[in-house]
Amino acid sequence: MNDSLFPKPPREPDDQLPHIHRLLLGYYGQPKPREPWDPLKQFIYSLLSSRTKTETTHQVVRHLQRQFASWDDLRDASLKEIEDAIRDVTFPDQKAVQLKSSLQQITHRYGKLTLDFLAQYRTDKIRAWLEQFPGVGSKTSAAVVNFSTLRRRALCVDSHHLRVTQRLGLTPRADAATTEERLMRLVPETWTAEMLDEHHSLIKLHGQRLCTFTDPRCTDCPLLRLCPFGKKQVTKSDIAAS
Template sequence: MMLAAPLFTDTRLEEIHRRLLAYYGRPPERDLWDPLKQFIYSMLSSRTKTEISLEVIGHLEERFGSWENLRDASIPEIEDAIRVVTFPEPKAINLKTALEEITRRCGSLSLEFLKGYRTDKIRSWLERFDGVGVKTSAAVVNFSTLRRRAMCVDSHHLRVTQRLGFVGRSADARETERRLMEMAPVKWAPEMLDEHHSLIKIHGQQICAKNHPRCGACPLLDLCPAGAGEERASG
């Protein structure tokens, strides 16, 4: 017996992706890092601008020479090396603790063994560390050489998704990712999910800003309940 096809297929995410791609162009191709480097970067990049985070990860590699040396450095030394990121004090503690714990659990400072795990197991394993939430675990599995299906929801993605009405105003990153992955076509490979994340991030930075969204210039205006309300208010 054949099952009936669904009565409704939500294609809004595909349409949003198509419009943003036409508006902004294709984002630069990501330089894939190994899982450990991506883990370190993602732990430090929370609430910090991308250019600063990239500068810091490069500085750590140059200053310490290896992640083992970073692990073995004192907390004040790590804090000094990452002082330009947001909240360097707790991040230094969480980073050193995580690197020590990875070494203790795995026998060496490497996350290459995660390649043999299911995606959900990788993420639950990573999220046991202090300072590691759903955004960081998604970044590690999707942005690194692991290249698994996940949608990294940062503050821009959360804001845009809420304004589009896909989730409620109180939704967190985990709930938002779950909803977006329900909407994302099964055919979207990890690379496409990464590209979608990048397009939404660019859109949040350039058009759908936190305090002063430029709704009149938005290519998604007719799809956005919040933007339509802004336009009526300003008109």
């Protein structure tokens, strides 16, 4: 298929993400607004969520809150108790160690188990502090500062975000931290923390519904005209069918 069948109007770099955002918003509709949790609950959720379905992680966090009277009780539980309680997430043995250690270290450094005190610090300082804990990288620190009641500007880059932005040619193959840094250069200064959260939700939904890892539905994609990967897939499909 000739590439001229996929006209791509030239766009200024500062309109790339807003244009993608508008197209996804028109296709999927407005995401359900998030009800932000306190930073500690968001930290626990995000630490457990790696390579685990969203619904499963939500169920595990609800289970933890039913099983333990407080996060202090979770911290003080044995590793076996914690591992059993989070059995449904991926790598529960590894995450049990990371979770218990992180909760202990937070308590040791601040004197009690809370992350509410982070509100008084700059976003970059909060993220650097969080990323000292085991298993915590840029994805988790971004989720805590952006999704929680801290509501700071950050872009949580998960596996869906990596895949979609690489296929669109917005970022090269890189880790979450590098990808976030590059994407934030394209984020308009007018975008609030809530807007960045909405963008994350749209990209994640797109990665789950159409731009999947194994079977991308490129012909149905609202971003096809912008996507080098999608154009190649459609061309291959047309050639195979001819």
